[in-house]
Amino acid sequence: MQGINKVPLLDLSRSHRAIAAETSEAIARVVDSQQFIMGPDVHLFEEESARYLEVPHAVACASGSDALLLALQALGVGPGDEVVTTPFSFFATAACIARLGATPVFADVREDSFNISMEAAAAAFTPRTKAFIPVHLFGQLSRVDEIDATLKQRGIALVEDCAQSFGAHRMAGGHIVRSGGWGSLGCFSFFPTKNLGAFGDAGMVTAHDGAQAEHLKRLRLHGAAAMYQHDEIGVNSRMDTMQAAVLRVRLRRIEEWIEQRREAARIYGMMIAERGLLDRVKPPVEDDGCRHTYHQYVIRAQRRDELLSYLTEHGVSARVYYPIPLHLQPCFEYVGMKRGSLPVAERLCGEVLALPIFPGLTEGEQDYVVRTIDDFYRG
Ligand SMILES: *Cc1c(COP(=O)(O)O)cnc(C)c1O
DSSP, rough: OOOOOOOOOOOOHHHHHTTHHHHHHHHHHHHHTTOOSHHHHHHHHHHHHHHHHHHSSEESSHHHHHHHHHHHHHOOOOOOHHHEOOOOOOOOOHHHHHHTEEEEEEBBTTTTTTOOOOHHHHHHOTTTEEEEEOOGGOOOOOOOOGGGHHHHTTEEEEEETTTOOOOOOOTTTEEEETSSSSSSSSEEEOOOTTOOOOOOOOEEEEEEEEHHHHHHHHHTTTTEETTEEEEEHHHHHOOHHHHHHHHHHHHHHHHHHHHHHHHHHHHHHHHHTTOOOOOOOOOOOOOTEOOOOOEEEEEEEETTTHHHHHHHHHTTBBEEEOOSSSGGGGGGGGOOOOOSSHHHHHHHTTTTEEEEEOOTTOOOHHHHHHHHHHHHHOO
């Protein structure tokens, strides 16, 4: 504990170590089978994750970005349509809308959970709104229950961006709803840094409707209804068998890893409070009834940029997710939302800072992180 002077933002090798042999065996089996695309492991991974997520259907694909694109394509989103989403997310959330020729409409976020405000979203709906994409940011579900009735009434499709929230859930109306469990469609990413990460790109769309799931399966194979018969144009977005084999091993550990992340978050909260830092640093807020999975542990900090430099100088790797809100990205200038139009998201971009969190992070390392923050504010 004494000698710590460096803490990585993420160290995947620590969780891998315990399952290294099992993972190598799974990969070796794929190599032996020589079935590299859509082999048996892909279907098994779809079944096993559908069971874990408590959704009827899961369709594996090549990335989280593709999952969003396939979902919107399955809903027939195209030119003339509007899709309401959050300005405070990874770029892919809005890019998929624009890629299909539809218009992204950004609605402001909540200051406490960083998730899209359901009042702001509802106010952004117009007769052209075809779909709504809330992002369950940093591992915590947004309050979809508050807008569910409005969506149904207006015939607006719900597409959940679950890229950061595999395994997250929320109590609503007396029962547990899991990430991907609200929407007609839930979009997951297994990018290596996500809570459930592959050894490369991989993604998945969950569906509640069987016909929609079949449609998604066609769309990921160039829209083919049967071999060499194309009634519509899809994309090439299959999951590699190797990724599925790796993910199946890791899925068996996900609960343990989520619990480790939650425990690390609890310890950070305690350490920040004990050092009297609460007037400088706001720890993340767990929304009512939410099981936050802490894909990221994101604080709001005074003099954020100076703190980030100080942490970096002292060996603590921290990062800003996200420095620029999507409505102010040059590529979305045409949407016409100026600086000042979404004040909460814009302010958060200047205050947020993600601290190191991952399974295997030690209490000694956390102590070093919080001590370094304390040293900075003591100046
Ligand atoms: C990671 C991520 C995506 C994209 O997933 P990829 O697998 O990297 O394509 C989409 N939305 C959010 C919120 C993400 O964090």
